[in-house]
Amino acid sequence: MNADTSGPHAGPHAVVVGGGITGLAAARRLLAAGARVTLLEAGGRLGGKLLAGEIAGAPVDLGAESLLARRPEAVALAEAVGLGDRLRAPGTTTASVWSRGRLVPMPKGHVMGVPGDAGAVAGLLSAEALRRIGRDLELPPTEPGDDVAIGAYVAERMGHEVVDRLVEPLLGGVYAGDAYRISMRAAVPALFEAARRHPTLTAAVRAVQAAGAAVPADAAGAATGLGGSVFAGLDGGVGTLPGAVADAVRAAGGTILTDTPATGLLQAGAGWRVVTPERTLDADAVVLAAPAPVAARLLGGLAPEAAALLDAIAYASMALVTFAFRRADLPELPGSGFLVPPVDGHTIKASTFSSQKWRWVGEAAPELFVLRTSVGRHGEEAWLHRDDEDLVAASLKDLGAATGLAARPVATTVTRWTDGLPQYPVGHLDRVARARTALAGLPGLRLAGAAYDGVGIPACVASAHRAADAVADEIIATPETGHPGAGHSS
Ligand SMILES: Cc1cc2nc3c(=O)[nH]c(=O)nc-3n(C[C@H](O)[C@H](O)[C@H](O)COP(=O)(O)OP(=O)(O)OC[C@H]3O[C@@H](n4cnc5c(N)ncnc54)[C@H](O)[C@@H]3O)c2cc1C
Numbered sequence: 001m002n003a004d005t006s007g008p009h010a011g012p013h014a015v016v017v018g019g020g021i022t023g024l025a026a027a028r029r030l031l032a033a034g035a036r037v038t039l040l041e042a043g044g045r046l047g048g049k050l051l052a053g054e055i056a057g058a059p060v061d062l063g064a065e066s067l068l069a070r071r072p073e074a075v076a077l078a079e080a081v082g083l084g085d086r087l088r089a090p091g092t093t094t095a096s097v098w099s100r101g102r103l104v105p106m107p108k109g110h111v112m113g114v115p116g117d118a119g120a121v122a123g124l125l126s127a128e129a130l131r132r133i134g135r136d137l138e139l140p141p142t143e144p145g146d147d148v149a150i151g152a153y154v155a156e157r158m159g160h161e162v163v164d165r166l167v168e169p170l171l172g173g174v175y176a177g178d179a180y181r182i183s184m185r186a187a188v189p190a191l192f193e194a195a196r197r198h199p200t201l202t203a204a205v206r207a208v209q210a211a212g213a214a215v216p217a218d219a220a221g222a223a224t225g226l227g228g229s230v231f232a233g234l235d236g237g238v239g240t241l242p243g244a245v246a247d248a249v250r251a252a253g254g255t256i257l258t259d260t261p262a263t264g265l266l267q268a269g270a271g272w273r274v275v276t277p278e279r280t281l282d283a284d285a286v287v288l289a290a291p292a293p294v295a296a297r298l299l300g301g302l303a304p305e306a307a308a309l310l311d312a313i314a315y316a317s318m319a320l321v322t323f324a325f326r327r328a329d330l331p332e333l334p335g336s337g338f339l340v341p342p343v344d345g346h347t348i349k350a351s352t353f354s355s356q357k358w359r360w361v362g363e364a365a366p367e368l369f370v371l372r373t374s375v376g377r378h379g380e381e382a383w384l385h386r387d388d389e390d391l392v393a394a395s396l397k398d399l400g401a402a403t404g405l406a407a408r409p410v411a412t413t414v415t416r417w418t419d420g421l422p423q424y425p426v427g428h429l430d431r432v433a434r435a436r437t438a439l440a441g442l443p444g445l446r447l448a449g450a451a452y453d454g455v456g457i458p459a460c461v462a463s464a465h466r467a468a469d470a471v472a473d474e475i476i477a478t479p480e481t482g483h484p485g486a487g488h489s490s
Contacts, residue, residue, distance in 0.1 A: 011034060011035060012034075012035050012036065012285065012475040013035065013036045013037075013283050014027075014030045014036070014283060014284065014285040014286070014287065014472075015038050015039075015040065015262075015274045015283040015285075015286050015287075016037060016040070017040050017262040017274070017287070017295075018041065018042075018048070018289035018290035018291075018449065019040070019043075019047070019048065019242070019256065019258065020046075020050070020242070020290075020449065020450075021048060021460050022048075022460040022461070022464045023039055023041070023048075023287070023290070023449075024039070024046065024242055024249060025077060025245060025460070025461045025465065025468075026287045026448055026464035027039045027245075027249045027256075027468075028080075028248055028249050028254075029465050030285075030287070030468045030471070031249060031252040031254050033468065033472035033476055035475065035476060036253070037254040038255045038257065038281055039254065039255070039256045040257050040260045040261065040274070041256065041257065041258045042260070043258065043259065044259050045258070046242045046243065046258065047241075047242030047243070049063045049064050049417065050063050050064050050457070051063035051239045051415070052236060052238075052239025052240050052243075053239070055411050055412075055413050056324035056365065056370075056411040057364075057365060058324060058364050058368055059236055059360070060237065060354050060372075061238050061354075062239065062320060062322060062413065063238075063239060063320070063415065064238055064457060065233060065237070065238050065352070065354070065357075066231045066232070067231065067233065067234075067238060067457055068230065068231060068456055068457070069089075069231055069232040070230050072458070073458040073459075073461040073465070074232075074241075074456075074458040074461050075087060075232055075458075078232075078241055078244070080248070081241070081244040081245050081248045082244060082248075083234055083241065086240075087226060087232050087233075087234060087235075088226075088232065088359065089227055089229035089231070090232075090336060090357050091356055091358060091362070092336045092356055093229075093231065093335075093336055093357075094106070094334065095337055095339065096334055096335060096337075096338040096339075097166070097338060097339050098339070098341075099124055099341055100344065104123050105334075107166070108120065109121075110166065112167060112170055112171060112191065113163075113166035113167035113168075113169075113171070114150075114154055114158070114166075114167060114188075114191060115133060115205065116202060117133075118131075121133070121166060124166065125161050126161060128161075129162060129165075132158060132159030132161070133158045136158050136200050136201050139200070141200070143195075143196060144184055144192055146185075147184065147185040147192075147426045147427055148185075148192075148426060149183070149184065149426050150171065150179055150182050150184040150187055150188060151163045151168065151178070151182070152180055153184055153195070153201075154167055154179075154201065155180075158201060163179055164342075164343040165341045165343065168342055169340060169349070170339065172339075172342065172349055172350075173349070174187070174455065175187065175378070175421055175424060175455060176317075176376065176377040176378055177424070178378060178379060181378075181423070182423070182425060182426075183426045183427065183428050184426075185429060186424040186428050186429050187424055190208045191204055191208050194207045194208050233357075233358050233360075235360040236360065241457075260277075260278070261277065262274050262275065262294075263275050263276060263277060265286065265299065265302065266302075267442070270284075270443070270444075271285075271444065272284070272286045272445070274286060284444055285444035285445070285446075285471035285472075285474065286444065286445050286446075286471075287448055287464075287467045287468060287471060288445070288447050288448070289464065290449070291315070291419065291450075292311070292449075292452075293310070293311055293419075295447060296308070296310035297311075302442065303439055305435075306439050309432075309434055309435040310435055310447075313428075313431070313451050314378065314422070314425075315421060315422050315423065316376070316378035316381075316419075317376055317418045317420055318349075318375060318377060318421070319374070319375045319376055319384055319391055319415065319416045320373070320374050320375075320417065321374075321391050321392055321412060321415075322371075322372045322412065322414075323373075323409040323411070323412050324368045324369070324370050324409060324410050324411040325369045325371075325405075325407050325409050325410060326368065326369070326407065326410060327369040329407035330369050330405055330407055331404045333353050333369075333403055333405070335353070336353055336357040337350065337351045337356075338350065340398070342377070342380075346398050347375055347383060347394040347397070348373040348374065348375055348394070349377055350373070350374045351371055351372065351398075351402070353369075354371055354372060355368065355369045355371070371399075373395040373399065375391055375395065384416060384418070388412075388414040391414050392412045421450070421455055422450050422455060432453075444474050445471075446466075446471050447467065448463040448467035448468075449464075
């Protein structure tokens with residue numbers, strides 16, 4: 001085996017494993033800190049769960065499509081790599097819930113589906129369910145403890161219906177998971193903390209809402225020209241972000257190797273040796289930004305306890321079915337799309353009306369109407385073994401029942417996201433903390449990505465930056481001391 005330590009400049013060498021948004025953001029940050037960087041991507045394409053595509057000539061995201069702009073990291077990354085003028089607020093954020101056969105406007109006045117009062121969800125829930133929500137005020141306080149499943153906690157205080165018809169479809173959209181298993185501490189940390197301080201869940205929701213209302217406008221995206229929008233997209237697709245970050249990485253002297261999976265990781269002196277099928281790279285630091293099972297395999301011989309913890313992280317698989325219809329063939333479709341409570345037993349879990357949600361989709365193909373459905377969530381992967389035609393047919397059936405749509409599409413694309421979203425069940429954050437502790441004795445090695453610090457793109461970018469900063473601190477000499485430390489830039 002030849003160890004390849006060559007590179008364009010001298011200086012510490014960092015290898016980043018994984019060319020999703022996490023790995024790319026980590027590579028960019030390490031270069032800015034002064035490291036030489038090689039990024040290894042197993043596949044032929046960069047971007048991971050971000051994928052810009054097209055249907056019937058219209059550009060559309062076939063993977064992740066929306067950036068949370070309330071958090072700064074993803075919007076700031078887009079701006080830093082020259083996409084600032086392509087950031088767009090959604091054309092509409094008015095969504096519906098397809099519940100008991102009706103499209104009901106998505107209620108406002110809740111935190112991830114947990115209402116601040118029964119009136120906020122009156123249009124969606126039964127009279128009995130609304131009464132049950134009110135009982136929260138009469139129940140003795142129940143501490144969420146160190147962690148609790150959000151569904152179980154909310155059902156105990158406010159009844160099952162609000163969980164099944166609101167919390168579940170909302171969280172399902174984020175995690176493709178099961179609200180009765182998802183960690184409240186990980187998924188809704190502000191509500192979790194508030195629930196520990198307040199005697200009722202209602203009071204906790206109101207405290208979170210009040211804190212949100214107090215966020216200065218520029219922290220909510222106003223400074224970016226997004227007009228305070230909570231979410232942002234990119235003209236051309238969020239899937240164009242990885243390519244722009246990759247360009248920035250290459251422009252800063254970084255090396256990106258696609259079709260180059262990391263297959264082994266060994267300690268070599270004070271550093272690391274990263275094995276790929278065709279070459280071996282010596283590195284002073286390694287950021288593991290591939291999915292958790294891959295990190296687990298690479299760490300198996302080095303840190304068996306961490307490997308076992310990471311290997312136990314479960315993933316949900318799902319498919320996105322993207323349709324192009326002739327606009328003239330469709331009935332009026334409301335807002336940005338709709339969510340589907342799994343309790344109603346339909347196949348699709350959500351539909352996004354891309355041509356309405358993102359003006360650039362509609363403007364690129366004004367005669368077409370592009371929409372997507374999603375199928376599958378954790379524990380319900382059976383549908384994903386069906387043919388594309390079955391997924392298209394099942395989606396059309398549900399779309400017809402929900403909206404009255406009866407037209408035939410002019411084009412369809414099925415995108416399967418096997419192991420698309422890591423699950424955050426109760427205890428997940430402790431598991432991740434234990435894995436990181438188990439790796440603490442391995443200097444210059446960090447984990448980053450969707451499995452650890454949040455699944456959303458801003459959380460992935462933040463995770464990447466933390467990992468990059470930490471290894472930069474360890475391997476890059478500061479001008480003052482000549483010793484490693486504080487080498488990162490912002
Ligand atoms: C269908 C779908 C829709 C989503 N929608 C949104 C959304 O709208 N907004 C949002 O914020 N988030 C969304 N998410 C979540 C978000 O997109 C992901 O959590 C995030 O993109 C994950 O980024 P990552 O870089 O951590 O991991 P990944 O994107 O999984 O990237 C990991 C990379 O590592 C590579 N790799 C694997 N093994 C190796 C190896 N041995 N060596 C080298 N490379 C390897 C993979 O090929 C992959 O490219 C969505 C996710 C899915 C699946």
